[in-house]
Amino acid sequence: xxxxxxxxxxxxxxxxxxxxxxxxxxxxxxxxxxxxxxxxxxxxxxxxxxxxxxxxxxxxxxxxxxxxxxxxxxxxxxxxxxxxxxxxxxxxxxxxxxxxxxxxxxxxxxxxxxxxxxxxxxxxxxxxxxxxxxxxxxxxxxxxxxxxxxxxxxxxxxxxxxxxxxxxxxxxxxxxxxxxxxxxxxxxxxxxxxxxxxxxxxxxxxxxxxxxxxxxxxxxxxxx
Numbered sequence: 001x002x003x004x005x006x007x008x009x010x011x012x013x014x015x016x017x018x019x020x021x022x023x024x025x026x027x028x029x030x031x032x033x034x035x036x037x038x039x040x041x042x043x044x045x046x047x048x049x050x051x052x053x054x055x056x057x058x059x060x061x062x063x064x065x066x067x068x069x070x071x072x073x074x075x076x077x078x079x080x081x082x083x084x085x086x087x088x089x090x091x092x093x094x095x096x097x098x099x100x101x102x103x104x105x106x107x108x109x110x111x112x113x114x115x116x117x118x119x120x121x122x123x124x125x126x127x128x129x130x131x132x133x134x135x136x137x138x139x140x141x142x143x144x145x146x147x148x149x150x151x152x153x154x155x156x157x158x159x160x161x162x163x164x165x166x167x168x169x170x171x172x173x174x175x176x177x178x179x180x181x182x183x184x185x186x187x188x189x190x191x192x193x194x195x196x197x198x199x200x201x202x203x204x205x206x207x208x209x210x211x212x213x214x215x216x217x218x219x220x221x222x223x224x
Contacts, residue, residue, distance in 0.1 A: 001021065002021060003018040004016050004017050005104060010209040023064070026148045027086055028064055028066055029066070029186070029189055029191075030064055030065055030066050030184060030186040030187055030189075030222070031061075031063045031064050031186070032081045032183065032184075032185075032186035032189075033035060033067070033096075033184055034036060034139055034147045034184070034196065034197060035139070035141060035147075035154065035156050036040075036099075036141045036152075036154060037141045037143065037194055037196055039186070039189075040061055041061065041062055041064050041153065042059050042060065042061050042062070043055070043059070043060050043061075043062060044057070044059045044172060045059075045060075045210055065221045066187065066222060067223060067224040068110070068187070068221055068222060068223070068224070069223075069224065070223045070224070071110040071166060071219070071221055072110075072223075073108060073109065073110050074143070076106060076107045076108075076119070077103040077105060077106045077109055077216075078103070078104070079103065079104055079105065079106070079216075080101070080102070081100075081101070081102040081103070081202075081204075081212060081214050082100065082101050082102075082168060083098075083099065083100065086109070087211065093155070097123065097210070098126065098127040098128035098206065098208070098210065099126075099127045100123070100125060100126040100127065100128070100204075100212070101123075101124040101125045101126075102121065102122070102123055102124065102126075102204060103121070103122050103124055104119060104120050104121035104122055104176075104202075105119055105120060105121070106118075106119040106176070106200075106216060107119050107220065108218075109216065109217070109218050110218075110219050110221065111142065111180075111218050111219065111220050111221070112220075112221060112222065112223045113180050113185060113186070113187060113204075113220045113221065113222050114180075114222060114223065115223075116177050116178060116179050116180075117137075117176065117177070117178040117179075117180065117200065117218070118175070118176055118177055118178075119175075119176035120173050120174060120175055120176055121133065121163075121173075121174050121176060121202060121206070122171060122172065122173050122174065123164075123168055123169075123170055123171075124171055124173075125170060125179070126170070126206070128206040128207060128208050128210065129167040129206065129207040130164070130166070130168055130204060130205070130206060130207070131166070131204075131205045131206055131207045132162055132164065132166075132175060132203075132204075132205040133162070133163050133164030133165075133202075133204050134157070134160055134161065134162050134163065134164075134202075134203040134204075134205070135160070135161045135163050135176055135178055135200065135201075135202060135203075136157060136161075136197065136200065136201040136202075136203055137154050137157070137158040137159050137160075137178060137180070137185075137199075138156065138157055138158065138198065138199045138200070138201060139155070139158055139184075139185070139196065139197075139198055139222055140153065140154070140155045140194040140195075140196075140197040140198065141153070141154055141155075141156070141194070141195070142154075142193050142194060143193070143198055144192070144193050144194065146193060147213055147223075149181045151178075156198070158181065158184050159178075159181060159184075161178055163175075163176060163177075167207070176202075180192055180220065185198065185201045186220070187220050187221045187222050188219045188220050188221065194218075195216070196199065196209045198214045198217075198218050198219075198220055199215055199216060199217050199218065200215075200218055201213050201216070202214045
């Protein structure tokens with residue numbers, strides 16, 4: 001604790017007392033509000049007002065950001081989605097899936113958190129009409145029990161953005177553009193007791209109710 005004002009009597013009106021304290025230069029994680037993991041930094045202020053008066057207390061959160069050096073990628077990652085490329089689909093049921101071909105590219109999988117996630121997708125062909133094209137941001141939180149060593153892993157949605165509505169034109173390049181929401185995202189954290197990782201799902205919903213999802217793990221960091 002730091003004493004910012006010595007004992008004594010305050011004059012009537014507003015009294016402002018400046019203060020400061022030094023944060024450690026290493027070992028801090030960024031502020032983050034998740035479902036099972038939270039990283040919060042707070043300032044607690046206590047004012048003792050004598051024996052016969054109740055003490056005053058206030059707590060307020062402040063935000064910590066930890067910049068790091070930029071991470072460079074060689075080139076955008078290209079992808080192609082067809083019925084044959086889908087996982088968890090039995091080979092004897094492929095004939096029941098409407099034929100389609102979806103291609104695109106992600107401009108970054110090493111993503112600066114203070115810049116938008118960008119890319120593009122193209123519906124090259126589809127036998128069934130398209131109902132919607134969506135971009136979903138997912139957090140993956142992993143917690144390890146310090147005694148038993150057991151881990152719990154849970155993926156939850158942060159946000160879902162519709163980037164195409166209705167039966168979009170074939171061979172039309174649709175831009176991918178998503179802002180990472182503050183506090184609900186943070187640079188990817190990998191520690192001994194917990195992990196916070198992020199993924200992006202590209203979701204194409206067809207008019208007959210069939211849905212195709214392509215998953216892309218990404219790494220977030222805060223550039224200097």
